[in-house]
Amino acid sequence: xxxxxxxxxxxxxxxxxxxxxxxxxxxxxxxxxxxxxxxxxxxxxxxxxxxxxxxxxxxxxxxxxxxxxxxxxxxxxxxxxxxxxxxxxxxxxxxxxxxxxxxxxxxxxxxxxxxxxxxxxxxxxxxxxxxxxxxxxxxxxxxxxxxxxxxxxxxxxxxxxxxxxxxxxxxxxxxxxxxxxxxxxxxxxxxxxxxxxxxxxxxxxxxxxxxxxxxxxxxxxxxxxxxxxxxxxxxxxxxxxxxxxxxxxxxxxxxxxxxxxxxxxxxxxxxxxxxxxxxxxxxxxxxxxxxxxxxxxxxxxxxxxxxxxxxxxxxxxxxxxxxxxxxxxx
Amino acid sequence: xxxxxxxxxxxxxxxxxxxxxxxxxxxxxxxxxxxxxxxxxxxxxxxxxxxxxxxxxxxxxxxxxxxxxxxxxxxxxxxxxxxxxxxxxxxxxxxxxxxxxxxxxxxxxxxxxxxxxxxxxxxxxxxxxxxxxxxxxxxxxxxxxxxxxxxxxxxxxxxxxxxxxxxxxxxxxxxxxxxxxxxxxxxxxxxxxxxxxxxxxxxxxxxxxxxxxxxxxxxxxxxxxxxxxxxxxxxxxxxxxxxxxxxxxxxxxxxxxxxxxxxxxxxxxxxxxxxxxxxxxxxxxxxxxxxxxxxxxxxxxxxxxxxxxxxxxxxxxxxxxxxxxx
Numbered sequence: 001x002x003x004x005x006x007x008x009x010x011x012x013x014x015x016x017x018x019x020x021x022x023x024x025x026x027x028x029x030x031x032x033x034x035x036x037x038x039x040x041x042x043x044x045x046x047x048x049x050x051x052x053x054x055x056x057x058x059x060x061x062x063x064x065x066x067x068x069x070x071x072x073x074x075x076x077x078x079x080x081x082x083x084x085x086x087x088x089x090x091x092x093x094x095x096x097x098x099x100x101x102x103x104x105x106x107x108x109x110x111x112x113x114x115x116x117x118x119x120x121x122x123x124x125x126x127x128x129x130x131x132x133x134x135x136x137x138x139x140x141x142x143x144x145x146x147x148x149x150x151x152x153x154x155x156x157x158x159x160x161x162x163x164x165x166x167x168x169x170x171x172x173x174x175x176x177x178x179x180x181x182x183x184x185x186x187x188x189x190x191x192x193x194x195x196x197x198x199x200x201x202x203x204x205x206x207x208x209x210x211x212x213x214x215x216x217x218x219x220x221x222x223x224x225x226x227x228x229x230x231x232x233x234x235x236x237x238x239x240x241x242x243x244x245x246x247x248x249x250x251x252x253x254x255x256x257x258x259x260x261x262x263x264x265x266x267x268x269x270x271x272x273x274x275x276x277x278x279x280x281x282x283x284x285x286x287x288x289x290x291x292x293x294x295x296x297x298x299x300x301x302x303x304x305x306x307x308x309x310x311x312x313x314x315x316x317x318x319x320x321x322x323x324x325x326x327x328x329x330x
Numbered sequence: 331x332x333x334x335x336x337x338x339x340x341x342x343x344x345x346x347x348x349x350x351x352x353x354x355x356x357x358x359x360x361x362x363x364x365x366x367x368x369x370x371x372x373x374x375x376x377x378x379x380x381x382x383x384x385x386x387x388x389x390x391x392x393x394x395x396x397x398x399x400x401x402x403x404x405x406x407x408x409x410x411x412x413x414x415x416x417x418x419x420x421x422x423x424x425x426x427x428x429x430x431x432x433x434x435x436x437x438x439x440x441x442x443x444x445x446x447x448x449x450x451x452x453x454x455x456x457x458x459x460x461x462x463x464x465x466x467x468x469x470x471x472x473x474x475x476x477x478x479x480x481x482x483x484x485x486x487x488x489x490x491x492x493x494x495x496x497x498x499x500x501x502x503x504x505x506x507x508x509x510x511x512x513x514x515x516x517x518x519x520x521x522x523x524x525x526x527x528x529x530x531x532x533x534x535x536x537x538x539x540x541x542x543x544x545x546x547x548x549x550x551x552x553x554x555x556x557x558x559x560x561x562x563x564x565x566x567x568x569x570x571x572x573x574x575x576x577x578x579x580x581x582x583x584x585x586x587x588x589x590x591x592x593x594x595x596x597x598x599x600x601x602x603x604x605x606x607x608x609x610x611x612x613x614x615x616x617x618x619x620x621x622x623x624x625x626x627x628x629x630x631x632x633x634x635x636x637x638x639x640x641x642x643x644x645x646x647x648x649x650x651x652x653x654x655x656x
Contacts, residue, residue: 070446119638124390124446125587129634132574133627139620240620249450262444294465297458304451308443 012258012274019281026289039161043284045169051280052168053078053244055273056227057251058258059172059179060220062272065255067196067213068264069116069123071220074251076134077108078228078244083141085229086238089149097154098229105225108134109218117213131248138240148237158233168230172273175223180269189267192216196264253300254279256307336584336637337596343582343629344603351606355613361489363609365482368495371605373398373553373560375498375598377572378579379505380549382597385580386509387542388522388589389445393434394550395572396456397427399565401554403460406468406564416474424551430456431547435540449543453573460566467565470558478559494556501549506594518542522589578626579604582633603629 023043024030033042057074064071081101088097108130115126149155160167183189194202195212203209224244232238256262257278258271279300286295352359368375377394384391401423408419434452438445482490509515517538520528529535558564577587583600585592607625611617 119635120642121634121638122587125581125634128574128577129627129630132578132630133624136620136623136627139618140624144618144620249454252447252450256447262447292461292465294458294461297454297461299458301451301454301458304447304454305437308447308451309441 009259009268009271009274012271012278015257016274016278016281019278019285023281023285023288026285030288035164038164039166040164043288045166047277047280047284048169049166050284051277052172053227053231054247054250054254054279055172055276056175056223056230057220057247058254058272058276059175059269060216060223061248061251062255062258062260062267062269063179063183063192063216064123064220065196065252065260065262066192066264066267067216068199069196069213069216070127070252070262071112071217071224072124072127072248073108073112073130073134074220074224074227075244075246075248076131076138077105077221077224078231078247079135079138079238079240080108080141081105081225081228082232082238082243083138083147083240085154086147086149086232087141089151089154094151094153094157097151101229102222102225105221105223105228106218108225109221110214112221113214113217116217117210135240138238138243142238142240144240146237146239150236154229154233155236156233158230158236168234171226171230175226176269176273179219183269193265193267196266198265250279251276253304256304336591336633336640337593337599339636340582340584340596340599340603340633344599344606347603347606347610351610351613355610358609358613361485361487363489365485365489365491365495367602367605367609368498369490369492369560370608371601372492372494372498373557373569374572374575374579374604375601376501376556377550377553378576378583378597378601379501379594380546381573381576381580382505382583382585382592382594383509383518383542384445384546385577385585385587386522386589386592387518387538388525389438389539389542390449390577390587391431391434391452391543391546391550392446392449392573393430393452393456394546394553394576395569396453396460397430397547397550398554398557398569398572399567400456400460400463401427401551402558402561402564402568403463403468403566404564405555405558406470407463409470409472410468416472420555423555424548427551427554428544428548431544431550432540434547435543436536438543439536439539445543457566463566464564465566467563469563475559475562479562494559497552497556501552502594502598509594514538514541519590522586522591524590575604575626578630582629584633584637586637587634 020030027043030043033040033044061071061074081104084104085097085101088100112127112130115121115129116123119126157167162170183192191202191207192212194205194207195209199209228244231243254275255272257275258268258273260267260272282299282303283293283296286299287293348358357363377398381391381394404423404426405419408414408422409416414422430452434448437443438448478493481493483496485491509518517528517533520531520533521535521538525535554569557569561568579600580592580597581587581600582603583592583596583598585596604626607622611619611621
């Protein structure tokens, strides 16, 4: 249970290596990297770059799921923040654009958090409201059009590079380190896990469960807003209908692949991000191998089922055998 | 407030909404518009009935939209490409969807997994399978399709009650009888109230779970066939996001998302409210379609908040502080 590289991440790392090997087999130049105009290019960088939105979403989602919650609204929040960023980009500076987009994310998070922690709604229901209405709000902002922009600052956020690394990847890495430092550098992570393990017992033990729940939904929406800005910057426009569509499902999938239990009580940030990368590596591999992208959904379905069966309480006997084997090997 | 059942509130909202619309646009209050309302929302109504059973039993089914998409593609390909007689194709696709639902129910029960995530996998699976069959829209030209589309009962005032609207009404009626009058229906409520209590009372929880998800997928299959009648085509991207509309309709209809309470009639009214919002926006002409989503979201919030209030009132004497036990 150490902060950054728990031992239980072995299965995920092995899975990533296997998928990378398969990708290498279908596309021999998969690991090629080259530096051009001060930015790295190559399939690997592409995986990281395209995986960024889901990785960011999974950073917030993993904390929500750790409290036994779920946030279905992240895709809609992405659409809202992307719409705001795109509408303001050509008339305002980058700091104002970012502040407005992330501020909208903060409001969405407060709304979700209010419904779950103060009104005591089931998380899946509470966030369903914003999931349905959010896309409508995003379309209200863009007035139903696809808003494009040319502000070089915002474009840089999606397509620029820092020390050769694409900016989105750098941002995701920064957010991972920031989130990790905050929740694992303090007792916060433990308190979140306690809330998910047994909210009532934690409350009686003096944990501010309401504040914890509020905080994770706010953080989740802020991560989603950031992902929305990056997605909009990447395509230099905001499409309220399609921005972040179904990404909430990918984010949940990434968290589940990362071994975080949907029953709450434990989580790993690094493994959730690794889960996002596994999904993206699969997607890229399917594209490179020349199969139609429609196979993505089938592959994802099989992966979800496999991971679920491994997580199933009924099969925990099997899981503990695996854990014992791993321990004797180590 | 306490004596007012949620269904009654839904009915009042529907009548009041309809009256408001009729005041602004007198033409709305015609059998023509009402007939179209029923036709346009026939598939939504059918699939929402199945969802009502699932949600009352304490579960959720996210796969219904994908099952509709799969059904339309399968039916279109079977009739047009493989030369299967339409009725055989219908039976085959309904058997497939029922088996699919039964499999999801079995996985949920046997492995004790959250329905949310199992049906999410089912959603990917069904959508992926329909993509594999065909990514293009396949038009259906079989004669039975034009016969069914042309068939309609004339209503006084020039309205038409189409065949698919009649199918929907029959299923609503059948669903209501099944839920409210049979042992199966009583078991559905028992399961939603408390699984362990239901099990101790002698309900075969496993069998019930399988049957409930089978029913939901079967109705989604029927909705898919109805949808193919409605559009005369099969398309793998049809009915994307319908699961959300369906859940919204069920909740607006007064069914408790935690399970144990709800009614088929309420769901039917919920579907009509969503249809009414859409009709109003069409009549207005200046409002854009995204207002439907916002209005649905607002209604969802209002009804869930109301339920939350009712539940809190009911629990008050027992436990004063429910806390954040969600």
